[in-house]
Amino acid sequence: MPHNAAARSNLALRTMERYNQNSGSTVPLINATHRQGNEMQGRENGMASPQLKDLYELFAERAAAAAGSTPTLEQRRESINLLGQRFESLDGTRTEAVNADGVPAEWVSAQGADNGTVLYLHGGGYVIGSVISHRGMAANLSRSSGCRVLTVDYRLAPEHKHPAQVEDAQTAYRWMLKHGADPSTTIVAGDSAGGGLTVATLLSARDAGDPLPAAGVCISPWVDMEGMGESMNTKAGVDPTVSKAGLLDMAAHFLGDGDRRDPLAAPLYADLAGLPPLLIIVGTAEVLLDDAVRLHEKAETASVSSRLKIWEDMVHIWPWFAPFLPEGQQAMKQMGDFIKEQICAASFWKESVAIKHTTSGIGQRTRR
Numbered sequence: 001m002p003h004n005a006a007a008r009s010n011l012a013l014r015t016m017e018r019y020n021q022n023s024g025s026t027v028p029l030i031n032a033t034h035r036q037g038n039e040m041q042g043r044e045n046g047m048a049s050p051q052l053k054d055l056y057e058l059f060a061e062r063a064a065a066a067a068g069s070t071p072t073l074e075q076r077r078e079s080i081n082l083l084g085q086r087f088e089s090l091d092g093t094r095t096e097a098v099n100a101d102g103v104p105a106e107w108v109s110a111q112g113a114d115n116g117t118v119l120y121l122h123g124g125g126y127v128i129g130s131v132i133s134h135r136g137m138a139a140n141l142s143r144s145s146g147c148r149v150l151t152v153d154y155r156l157a158p159e160h161k162h163p164a165q166v167e168d169a170q171t172a173y174r175w176m177l178k179h180g181a182d183p184s185t186t187i188v189a190g191d192s193a194g195g196g197l198t199v200a201t202l203l204s205a206r207d208a209g210d211p212l213p214a215a216g217v218c219i220s221p222w223v224d225m226e227g228m229g230e231s232m233n234t235k236a237g238v239d240p241t242v243s244k245a246g247l248l249d250m251a252a253h254f255l256g257d258g259d260r261r262d263p264l265a266a267p268l269y270a271d272l273a274g275l276p277p278l279l280i281i282v283g284t285a286e287v288l289l290d291d292a293v294r295l296h297e298k299a300e301t302a303s304v305s306s307r308l309k310i311w312e313d314m315v316h317i318w319p320w321f322a323p324f325l326p327e328g329q330q331a332m333k334q335m336g337d338f339i340k341e342q343i344c345a346a347s348f349w350k351e352s353v354a355i356k357h358t359t360s361g362i363g364q365r366t367r368r
Helices: 005-023 050-065 073-087 135-145 164-178 193-208 244-255 289-301 326-367
Strands: 093-100 103-110 117-121 148-152 186-191 215-219 278-283 306-311
Touching: 050 326, 073 135, 093 135, 093 148, 093 164, 103 135, 103 164, 117 135, 117 164, 117 193, 135 148, 135 186, 135 326, 148 164, 164 186, 164 193, 186 193, 186 326, 193 215, 215 326, 278 289, 278 326, 289 306, 306 326
Parallel strands: 117 148, 117 186, 186 215, 215 278, 278 306
Antiparallel strands: 093 103, 103 148
């Protein structure tokens, strides 16, 4: 991977060009309609980066060229892996493949990453994606958070339908705890389908009585298998990578004849009470915008601490492009800062409780 920023940007754009030729994306690009409010994330000087503009132009130019192309599932899986490798920057990081009680996974650790651990669940509609496609994402998150990141290679649909993915994530989380991870310094995070799986993993831990992690981070989460959000239609002409039809097709692979409102498949319909704090980030150029907004509202209704950050003009899982996209780097910093804050808060609470118990014990012994 070139270290020069301009060279890396050019390589990334050429990669996107090749990818779009094979992706079958046919969504046209128009100007975004912006959601206003305190949740909106601004940009320095109010201007998009040249790299973001290039990315938009490339998506638009290749949409028509890709019309009529229908890649196979294996081609789509290979394409996302290749794309992830082209965008990754692994300088100063170490990777280690592990077997998490039967679930393939990979540690990605930046130099000096000792703040805690992150369980990372990749996106891809439960149908594509892997530790390979998201190795760069994990590396960037490790750098920004100062944590070791365990990326889970959970089973994919349609070969393995729900709840296989939730089971694998839960197994990996328990494996981390068994091998020394402190839940008070552990975060669960994921993008797109992995964002929904993040919430499902937290729900599974809560319902099983497992120790809950310090927080969850959801990037452009997919939490509604029926595509009922208004943005599925209002953002259809804006989102250059995801469509309602594509999501419903992936949901069919993922669930088969299963319930589209199963809380572990569609956490929008889950009782979120008792979950740890959440950070939810999403762009205005996403059909999944309302999935993120509704998840945030659902969390607040359940008295879960939730922060919703809406990024103007950002495309689906834009932090994935962080090695060449300034807005992706800024989002990575936002996530890293949140993770550090939550780990610090959880650790402080744990220490306070321990001191209180110790003091109480001393007092009891003294009274005797």
